[in-house]
Amino acid sequence: MDQTNNVSTLAKRPAFIPRRSQVLRLMSGWFLRLVTIVVYVFLYLPILIVIIMSFHPEIYLTFPLPGYSLRWYEELLHDELMIRATLNSLWLGGLTALLSAIIGTPCALGLVRLDFPGKRVLNTFVFAPMIIPQIITGISLLILLNFIRIPRGYPYLIIGHVLLTLPYIVVTVSSQLYGFPRDLEEAALSMGANEIQTFFEVTLPLIAPSIFAGMLFAFTVSFQEFVATQMWATPSTYTLPIRIFARIRDALTPEVNVVGVLTILLSFGVVAIVQIMSRRGKRGNRYGI
Amino acid sequence: MTTLTARLSVMQRLRTRPFLRGLVLVGPAATWLFLFLAVPLVLVLVYSFWTYRPGGIMEHTFTLENYARFLSQPVYGRILWRSFSVGLQTTVLALLLSYPTAYYLARRPSGSHLLIFLILVPFWTSYLIRIFSWMLILMERGVLNSVLLGLGIISQPVRLLFTPLAVVVGMTYSALPFMILPIYSVLKGINPDLIQAAKTLGANELQAFVEVTLPLSMPGVLAGSVMVFIQGAGNFLAPAILGGTGADLMANVIANRFIEAFNWPFGSALSMVFLVAMLVFLLLVNKWAALESIYGPNK
Numbered sequence: 300m301d302q303t304n305n306v307s308t309l310a311k312r313p314a315f316i317p318r319r320s321q322v323l324r325l326m327s328g329w330f331l332r333l334v335t336i337v338v339y340v341f342l343y344l345p346i347l348i349v350i351i352m353s354f355h356p357e358i359y360l361t362f363p364l365p366g367y368s369l370r371w372y373e374e375l376l377h378d379e380l381m382i383r384a385t386l387n388s389l390w391l392g393g394l395t396a397l398l399s400a401i402i403g404t405p406c407a408l409g410l411v412r413l414d415f416p417g418k419r420v421l422n423t424f425v426f427a428p429m430i431i432p433q434i435i436t437g438i439s440l441l442i443l444l445n446f447i448r449i450p451r452g453y454p455y456l457i458i459g460h461v462l463l464t465l466p467y468i469v470v471t472v473s474s475q476l477y478g479f480p481r482d483l484e485e486a487a488l489s490m491g492a493n494e495i496q497t498f499f500e501v502t503l504p505l506i507a508p509s510i511f512a513g514m515l516f517a518f519t520v521s522f523q524e525f526v527a528t529q530m531w532a533t534p535s536t537y538t539l540p541i542r543i544f545a546r547i548r549d550a551l552t553p554e555v556n557v558v559g560v561l562t563i564l565l566s567f568g569v570v571a572i573v574q575i576m577s578r579r580g581k582r583g584n585r586y587g588i
Numbered sequence: 589m590t591t592l593t594a595r596l597s598v599m600q601r602l603r604t605r606p607f608l609r610g611l612v613l614v615g616p617a618a619t620w621l622f623l624f625l626a627v628p629l630v631l632v633l634v635y636s637f638w639t640y641r642p643g644g645i646m647e648h649t650f651t652l653e654n655y656a657r658f659l660s661q662p663v664y665g666r667i668l669w670r671s672f673s674v675g676l677q678t679t680v681l682a683l684l685l686s687y688p689t690a691y692y693l694a695r696r697p698s699g700s701h702l703l704i705f706l707i708l709v710p711f712w713t714s715y716l717i718r719i720f721s722w723m724l725i726l727m728e729r730g731v732l733n734s735v736l737l738g739l740g741i742i743s744q745p746v747r748l749l750f751t752p753l754a755v756v757v758g759m760t761y762s763a764l765p766f767m768i769l770p771i772y773s774v775l776k777g778i779n780p781d782l783i784q785a786a787k788t789l790g791a792n793e794l795q796a797f798v799e800v801t802l803p804l805s806m807p808g809v810l811a812g813s814v815m816v817f818i819q820g821a822g823n824f825l826a827p828a829i830l831g832g833t834g835a836d837l838m839a840n841v842i843a844n845r846f847i848e849a850f851n852w853p854f855g856s857a858l859s860m861v862f863l864v865a866m867l868v869f870l871l872l873v874n875k876w877a878a879l880e881s882i883y884g885p886n887k
Contacts, residue, residue, distance in 0.1 A: 432822025
């Protein structure tokens with residue numbers, strides 16, 4: 300009697316436990332999928348709305364749209380202020396990316412490969428421009444350059460944007476250096492190349508993709524930075540985001556959306572290029588770098 | 589000939605002295621950071637003790653007036669408090685939405701290259717445009733009001749833009765990629781054998797998650813939260829575009845002292861208070877998190 304009872308409870312148990320955990324797993328699976336779908340809709344609905352509203356035919360942004368037209372795409376082509384700001388941002392971004400790469404690449408090499416006094420301090424400090432609120436970076440550089448009597452404008456923008464983009468170059472390049480095949484350099488050295496030859500003929504070509512990716516990110520950051528830049532730019536040196544912000548504040552038209560569409564295309568292109576590059580090379584880090 | 593020997597000796601010196609080599613490599617970046625970030629921050633501190641005379645005149649005489657003003661006028665304390673509060677609200681909301689998403693992406697058996705790509709695009713898209721997109725949604729004749737009117741839920745357009753809620757929604761939206769990516773990358777790196785081991789030892793799905801996965805994913809949660817909090821508390825654009833007159837945060841007030849009020853000493857004092865408050869807060873979080881990682885697994 301006792302024994303049969305025991306057997307029956309024993310027999311029931313294994314059947315019961317999987318069922319409960321199966322229910323749990325099914326529920327958590329549905330929950331996770333639901334949140335994920337909500338998050339993706341949440342992420343892309345506003346972007347979609349920016350794109351749709353760029354085809355608005357009238358001056359005031361209203362929804363639903365009374366029709367569709369390319370009017371504001373055409374107006375942008377004749378908007379001298381916006382074009383000048385765009386060109387300004389383009390060359391500022393390019394110069395920033397170049398300078399940042401020239402300074403940042405050796406810095407990443409030093410931080411990854413060498414030991415020197417103060418390395419830990421520098422390692423933290425390199426990322427300070429990412430962590431300190433941009434407004435503080437903005438006003439502090441403004442105070443310094445104003446203190447030594449340099450008028451606001453390009454010097455501020457170039458110095459400041461290199462400062463703000465340096466961490467991106469260092470992160471990108473050092474993440475590739477950690478998985479770097481050192482034996483190739485040793486081979487070059489043992490075959491009679493000096494260190495400078497080795498650097499330019501072995502190391503540099505191998506880390507070139509990450510430098511390029513870092514430069515793309517530096518360009519993107521510079522091209523879109525607003526908060527610190529507003530402290531450095533003057534009306535004649537307005538960058539694109541400063542001009543867009545002024546329009547949002549004072550004269551909002553669907554033209555802002557057209558510019559928005561162009562910046563979305565830019566980030567789309569940058570991420571796509573870097574992803575394709577990193578898929579061909581090694582696995583990227585958490586920022587897809 | 590002399591230049592050649594000179595060059596050789598420089599190279600030899602570089603090779604034999606790692607310190608010099610380090611200096612050559614990191615020197616330019618370190619100089620840049622020192623001259624254009626460290627020195628300016630010290631200068632902000634100095635300015636915060638200088639005297640401001642009405643009319644935009646600044647005297648290089650020591651005063652504590654700027655800090656006294658921060659303490660005596662409660663509005664500034666309130667704005668500092670609001671900055672922290674908005675930063676924390678954004679962090680919590682972003683975390684609640686991001687963790688399940690990151691978990692789902694990390695546990696997907698098939699690859700999630702495309703899904704990650706779709707997180708990266710907004711990560712690199714202009715912050716200004718992402719905040720602006722919420723203006724289109726929330727404004728009086730915007731998307732949300734027109735949808736709600738169309739569904740008959742409301743009969744009059746509701747005021748959604750220029751509210752504190754609009755600021756938090758816009759910030760949370762912009763914060764999502766910054767939260768999802770670090771959590772995803774940490775979750776992806778957790779050895780699945782550990783979770784399997786917990787289950788073999790009798791833990792169910794939920795227990796395995798709470799006891800194994802969650803503690804191991806804390807570094808990602810912390811990294812994302814710190815980034816999102818800093819971005820939220822120091823935010824300028826969301827209050828400026830989506831917030832009403834009373835929505836200003838520290839960044840807006842500081843910017844205003846420098847651009848419109850031309851009271852640089854007081855602006856510098858506000859910056860110092862804000863920076864120190866942020867640093868203290870982050871150090872406390874860091875300490876607490878470090879304790880957690882020491883005692884956590886033994887719970």
